[in-house]
Amino acid sequence: MTTLIEAVYENGVLKPLVEAGFKEHQLYQVIFEEPETESETRINGDAGGEMAADEPKRDFTLEMLWLSQHRHEYAGQYVALDEDRLVSHGTDGREVYRQAQAVGVKHPFIAHIEPADALPFGGW
Amino acid sequence: MSHLLRFEHLLEYDAGKESVTVPVTLRLSQTWIHVETKLDTGSSYCVFERLHGEMLGLDIETGFPQWVGTPTGSFLTYGHEVTLSVKDYDLDIVAYFARDEWFNRNVLGRHGWLNRVRMGLIDYEGKLYLSRADDEI
Numbered sequence A: 001m002t003t004l005i006e007a008v009y010e011n012g013v014l015k016p017l018v019e020a021g022f023k024e025h026q027l028y029q030v031i032f033e034e035p036e037t038e039s040e041t042r043i044n045g046d047a048g049g050e051m052a053a054d055e056p057k058r059d060f061t062l063e064m065l066w067l068s069q070h071r072h073e074y075a076g077q078y079v080a081l082d083e084d085r086l087v088s089h090g091t092d093g094r095e096v097y098r099q100a101q102a103v104g105v106k107h108p109f110i111a112h113i114e115p116a117d118a119l120p121f122g123g124w
Numbered sequence B: 001m002s003h004l005l006r007f008e009h010l011l012e013y014d015a016g017k018e019s020v021t022v023p024v025t026l027r028l029s030q031t032w033i034h035v036e037t038k039l040d041t042g043s044s045y046c047v048f049e050r051l052h053g054e055m056l057g058l059d060i061e062t063g064f065p066q067w068v069g070t071p072t073g074s075f076l077t078y079g080h081e082v083t084l085s086v087k088d089y090d091l092d093i094v095a096y097f098a099r100d101e102w103f104n105r106n107v108l109g110r111h112g113w114l115n116r117v118r119m120g121l122i123d124y125e126g127k128l129y130l131s132r133a134d135d136e137i
Helices: A061-074 A093-102 B050-055
Strands: A007-010 A013-016 A078-082 A085-090 A109-112 B009-012 B021-028 B031-039 B064-070 B073-086 B089-098 B117-122 B127-132
Touching: A061 A078, A061 A085, A061 A109, A061 B021, A078 A093, A085 A093, A093 A109, A093 B050, B031 B050, B050 B089, B064 B089
Parallel strands: A109 B031
Antiparallel strands: A007 A013, A078 A085, A078 A109, B009 B127, B021 B031, B021 B073, B064 B073, B073 B089, B117 B127
């Protein structure tokens, strides 16, 4: 059986932070896991979830849902989203990026929303 | 004769839009961006707006120059090696970034996308099924 507990290493002794019910003289196996730093766990602001710094997010369901519901409100603009939260918007894409990062969203989802009077895209 | 295909992923898009849209991640080393793209089976390449290349830290004009033709003219792009990610797929591709600032299209074309995946499309339901090209059918 495997039980996950937190422990702290102090003065050469690994001390459990909870009552784990260890038996005296029982041999246990220990798997060490270093805690991630704050900068490693948060790459997308508070809404970014537990995600390592070197692992981009993979699921954009919330972003696509937001776009389907709000796209018409931002015609002709860039929008920067953090999941289902609009972080910044405007006609200058660079500025939209900058604003998103300025409020702590390092990797926003960026979409350019076509103007309401845009012609249908014909490919090329 | 009927044919049966199996896919690993389902991406749902807004069928009410003018285009089939796919959210992707472009990555260069430890920098990445998330952008909305259009699926364009008529495009030879995966083409992105200049802004996104710059956000990745690319010096756009140092890339491989590639003119892209359209029925009404042509435009210049520069190719750079990046990683394109969709779902849990990471594809090392050459993405072409438009030289001109006004260019604001982002499309997934043949080289780098269509030739690397298998897709099934049910447009009236807004469903795009996806697998790697070399996955078992």
